[in-house]
Amino acid sequence: MTAEPAGTDRGTAAPVAGARRAAGEATPADLSTPADRYRMMRLIREFDTLALEWVRTGEIPGGIHPYIGQEAVAVGVCAALGPGDRITSTHRGHGHVLARGADPARLLAELAGRESGLNRGRGGSMHAADLSLGILGANGIVGAGAAIAVGAAWAARRSGRDTVVASFFGDGALNQGVLLEALNLASIHRAPVVFVCENNGYATTLPVAAAVGGSAVGRAAAFGIPAVTVDGMDADAVREAAEEAVARARSCGGPGFVECLTYRYEGHHTMERRMRLTYRSPEEVAAWRARDPLERLRPAVPAAEIDAEVxxxxxxxxxxxxxxxxxxxxxxxxxxxxxxxxxxxxxxx
Amino acid sequence: MTWLSYTKALNRALGDAMAADPAVCVLGEDVGAGMAGPTLGLQARFGTDRVLDMPLSEQAFTSFALGAALTGMRPVVEFQIPSLLFLVFEQIVNQAHKFRLMTGGQARVPLTFLVPGSGSRLGWAGQHSDHPYALFVHAGVKTVVPASPADAYGLLRAAVEDDDPVVVFAPAGAMGAREDVTGQLPPVPLGSARVRRAGEDVTVVAVGHLVAEALQVADDLDGEVSVEVLDPRTLHPFDWAALRASVGRTRRLVVYDDANRGCGVAAEVVAVAAEEVALLAPPRRVTRPDGAVLPFAPDLDRASQPQPHQLRDAVRAVVK
Known part of the structure; x- marks a missing residue:
């Protein structure tokens, strides 16, 4: 972890709610300092905390898949990306979309089904996208984004741009055939893609041990893709691994794969709250909460000030x-x- | 004047589209070798980075094309077997088709899916003989089924130039067709039908390769019944005005459609005619049976497809 003296780094200005209306005006989030990264993780945490409340009160129709607990993955990966890069996201996408720089006000408006939402109220939580930021969409189908990412990366490379595409997916996607096909396509085309596996331990309620034969990184290795496993509760560990993979991809070294071991504090989706499921023990949840990515970074940044700002x-x-x-x-x-x-x-x- | 084959028309359309626009690329299985016909010679002409041979990963390369379409390319994806469309229904419908609405219009999705040899090729049995265009019409994906070489050229050019996903079915039964053409062929706008034969007594709407059969039946019945043959060319968006105009005059309708009966294109055409025109006789559909799975033995295969004598009987029935 990169420590900087508390109080010396105020990072960049927070976006103004609702100020960015038109597509094409957006710039990706600046996540270059620890304070920036802490602020973004705090924003994601508080955003989804508010979204959970809005699902309860009915301001958000349907439900959401909260990202709470996994913030270090989105922030660490997006910190490694450049302004022209792109991402594909998942059904649990609020963290990725915010970390890439989407306006939180417009994402909230989207979740509440408003005309000025990111997608004009046509997509909602599972399809949130801001193409002007290179976000090729959250996605309601597990594993669907990876091949889209490979195609986008190939297209950029053949038009002479050094764009890298980061593709987020969960451990559940490791058993989707199309994801494995996408790994192969990326490998044979040496596509500049960084595959980011957010292994939060469960595909809905099914534990990884009961679902994944072999391993995440073993799948990547089988296609000749360099793969590492990192602590997904540590934004800097994620960022460092992502930076290495991004740099390699950008310099025509082919795709990379980063498995981030993480945890969602909340249920798979908001319906689970009412169901009182017992597939995870309270002790297990508590043990992961004790490794909270925000608490880890807190001593290094003016946290109280940032929290108030957010x-x-x-x-x-x-x-x-x-x-x-x-x-x-x-x-x-x-x-x-x-x-x-x-x-x-x-x-x- | 050129004696243009249907396959060569598709090939020329792809070559002209690639020459006109550097964003157009072609990908699929064996497209470099030109195994299915339409891509023959394109890789030598345009290079391996615009004519991409893909591994046997239909789902991934369909979404790969979507990713490229969202970021500036205009890909054409070829599927050698119509039933492969079942495998990539998710990628075409749930991802590519829905992308624009779900993002509030943030992106164009210029993607063409070309299916040379759709329908029965006789002897290829259950998993290679489907004609699933109605599925795409139902899902709302733009769908064209050219009947002639000139239309194959024009509709494929229009599909590639379109900013939405379009599925182009090139029926196996039409791919042997040849036509005299002169000069540069024009694009054919999506959604415009063509009256292939004017008539007074009954409108026959025929799809794809069945247009030629319908014209033959109409000739055979000449003197007995005056048959108008309408080729919709595009099944979605359908040229309802052309149907209205034709059936509004004849007030009798038969639809000749080489696809499964239930919830098919023929059913939709008949429904619209029934809603909008006071017909003089109950309309008829001549189609494959409900839920047809084409059996292997040639006589069984043929027996599962609509046939000219059935069309003739249906025409006679509606004018009786």
């Missing part, structure tokens, strides 16, 4: 998001096609 930011973001209009029901079919006649309505008018 709280104020989220308060403004929440107020703004809830004041934004909902989409017009007459526009339910908008954005389906880039061109051509509008689809027929369900009932002729």
């Amino acid at each position: 709280a104020a930011l989220l308060e403004r973001a929440a107020a703004w998001a809830l004041s934004e209009p909902r989409p017009d029901p007459a526009e339910a079919g908008a954005y389906l096609y880039a061109g051509g006649p509008p689809p027929r309505p369900g009932v002729p008018v």
